[in-house]
Each structure stands twice: as C-alpha cells, then as structure tokens.
Amino acid sequence: MNTAAAAGAAEPVPALAAHTDRAELRDPVFISDLHLNDAQPRTLAAFLQFARTLAITHRELVILGDLFEFWVGDDADDPIGATVAVALRDVVAAGTAVYLMHGNRDLLLGRGFCAASGATLLADPTVAQRGAEKFLLAHGDAWCTRDLAYMAFRKQVRDASFQRQFLARSVAERRAFIGQVRATSEAGKQVKAMAIMDVTPTEVDAALAAAGVQRVIHGHTHRPATHRFVLDGKDAERWVLPDWDLDHAPARGGYLTLRDGWRVQTIAGE
Ligand code: LP5
Numbered sequence: 017m018n019t020a021a022a023a024g025a026a027e028p029v030p031a032l033a034a035h036t037d038r039a040e041l042r043d044p045v046f047i048s049d050l051h052l053n054d055a056q057p058r059t060l061a062a063f064l065q066f067a068r069t070l071a072i073t074h075r076e077l078v079i080l081g082d083l084f085e086f087w088v089g090d091d092a093d094d095p096i097g098a099t100v101a102v103a104l105r106d107v108v109a110a111g112t113a114v115y116l117m118h119g120n121r122d123l124l125l126g127r128g129f130c131a132a133s134g135a136t137l138l139a140d141p142t143v144a145q146r147g148a149e150k151f152l153l154a155h156g157d158a159w160c161t162r163d164l165a166y167m168a169f170r171k172q173v174r175d176a177s178f179q180r181q182f183l184a185r186s187v188a189e190r191r192a193f194i195g196q197v198r199a200t201s202e203a204g205k206q207v208k209a210m211a212i213m214d215v216t217p218t219e220v221d222a223a224l225a226a227a228g229v230q231r232v233i234h235g236h237t238h239r240p241a242t243h244r245f246v247l248d249g250k251d252a253e254r255w256v257l258p259d260w261d262l263d264h265a266p267a268r269g270g271y272l273t274l275r276d277g278w279r280v281q282t283i284a285g286e
C-alpha cells in the first residue's frame with residue numbers, strides 16, 4: 017500500500033472521529049492496555065465486572081489506549097467490540113463519562129465505536145485538568161523514539177492517506193495485514209533491547225515542559241511504576257499504568273485513582 021492517494025494526508029479520515037484535547041476531570045479512574053480479545057475471556061470478564069462496579073463510582077473512566085488487542089475498523093462487526101461498546105454505554109448511562117485514547121493497536125477506533133459506546137476520543141497527548149491540578153495523558157508509544165523501526169511503522173499507520181486506503185480494503189484483507197504486522201512485531205520484540213522498547217526519558221521531559229506540567233500518566237510499556245524525578249528544578253512524576261492479563265499466570269491488571277491521593281490498585285483475578 018503506498019501513500020499516493022488522491023486525498024491529502026492532512027485531510028481527516030471520515031470513519032475516524034474527531035478527538036478532543038480537553039479533559040476536565042473531577043474524580044477519574046484510569047486504565048490502559050487491556051488488550052481485549054476473544055482468546056482472553058477472563059480479562060474480558062474482569063473488564064466487564066470493573067465497568068459494572070468500580071468504574072461507575074467515578075465521574076470519569078479514562079482509557080489510555082490499547083483497550084483492544086487490535087482493531088480492524090468499526091465496520092468489522094467484532095463481537096468483543098460490540099460487547100465492550102454496550103458495557104461502556106452502560107457506564108455512560110450510569111453518569112460516568114468515558115474518555116478513550118487510541119493505542120498503537122486500536123488506532124482505528126472511530127466514529128462508529130464512539131457512537132455505539134458513548135465514549136469521547138481523546139487526543140494523544142492531552143493535558144487534563146482536575147481542579148487546580150494539570151497533568152499530561154498519553155498512550156506512551158510516541159515517546160519510544162529509540163525504537164526506530166517502530167517509529168517508521170507508526171508514522172506510516174498514522175498517515176491519513178494510508179488509513180483511508182487501508183479502510184477501503186475488505187475486512188478479511190485488513191485482518192490478514194494486521195496478522196502479518198503482529199507476527200513481525202512479536203518476532204522483532206524478541207531481539208530488541210529492553211531499553212529500546214521503553215520511553216525515552218528526554219522525550220517525556222520535553223512533553224512535560226511543552227505542556228507546562230509536572231506529572232504524566234501513560235501506558236503502553238507494560239512496566240507499571242511511579243517514576244519520581246526533578247525537571248527544571250521541580251519535582252516531577254511519571255505514572256505508568258499496568259497492562260491487564262487475567263488469563264495467564266501471574267494474573268495482572270490495575271487502575272489509577274486520584275480521589276485519596278494518587279494510587280494504583282490491582283484487579284483481582286477470579
Ligand atoms: O503492541 P506491542 O507493545 O506488542 O508492540 C509495539 C510495537 N508493535 C506494534 C504492532 C502491534 O503490536 C500489532 C499491530 C496492531 C494493529 C495495528 C493496526 C495497523 C493497521 C492500521 C493501518 C492504518 O505496534 C513494536 C514496538 C513495541 O510496541 C514497543 O514499543 O517495538 O513495534 C514493532 O515491533 C514494529 C516493527 O518494528 C515494525 C513492524 C513492521 C511490520 C511490517 C509488516 C509488513 C507486512 C506486509 C504485508 C503486506
């Protein structure tokens with residue numbers, strides 16, 4: 017697939033919803049990297065339970081990317097996607113706003129999914145505000161700049177003409193392409209150094225400085241941690257959310273809340 021489409025790269029892709037880069041949060045709960053798919057029923061069940069119980073006790077549910085293992089397009093009639101859309105719609109109906117950021121795996125979530133779920137797409141990155149507090153929200157993959165192969169891949173799949181051509185293909189063709197990408201990506205990860213697959217600290221510093229904030233929340237790396245450091249003479253924090261996997265040992269997953277101080281809690285597997 018080349019990028020020599022008639023429509024310009026800057027023109028928005030019709031199937032993809034507009035993003036908002038404003039998030040005024042009152043009592044949010046953050047999750048990321050659930051990688052929901054039909055081969056991981058326990059993880060899906062844990063998410064559905066989380067949505068029905070804990071999420072609705074918050075004012076906002078904020079999903080920082082890779083909610084799905086992969087997303088072929090809103091028109092693919094994915095049964096897991098439909099189940100999750102209904103679960104999110106119930107969260108919205110209970111009075112909890114749902115914000116959804118694209119990850120590197122589900123960057124094609126678009127207008128159809130937003131309409132079905134009631135979720136609002138959040139730009140990556142977004143500066144969120146909670147009272148007097150401001151902090152940055154991101155998936156995290158854009159800061160993995162030492163992974164040159166990934167950077168090149170990312171640039172291509174974020175190109176609007178490429179996306180338009182991709183979405184014009186049949187669902188079967190798209191699935192086959194994504195299958196090849198996943199296989200290539202998994203093989204590549206076996207031989208990439210761990211540091212290459214993490215964010216570049218100076219990129220995070222630059223993003224914090226550009227946003228004028230001292231704290232960031234992101235996912236993607238599957239290396240949950242709270243990094244505390246000094247930036248321009250002030251205390252700064254980088255909160256890395258855990259991925260979820262309740263189908264393989266050791267079971268893992270968790271969420272970040274801010275209401276009693278910033279705190280990550282783990283999801284218990286059944
Ligand atoms: O997701 P994770 O953490 O496992 O790995 C990422 C990077 N890999 C990816 C690929 C996804 O995991 C799988 C694909 C999901 C669907 C994407 C939709 C694309 C279609 C949209 C089109 C508009 O993101 C991995 C990083 C890792 O994070 C850590 O940061 O290292 O990056 C890679 O492995 C990318 C490779 O380096 C380059 C991949 C090139 C693939 C080319 C395939 C060619 C197939 C040709 C078919 C005609």
Ligand code: MN
Pocket residue numbers: 049081082119120121155157235236237
């Ligand atoms: Mn990711």
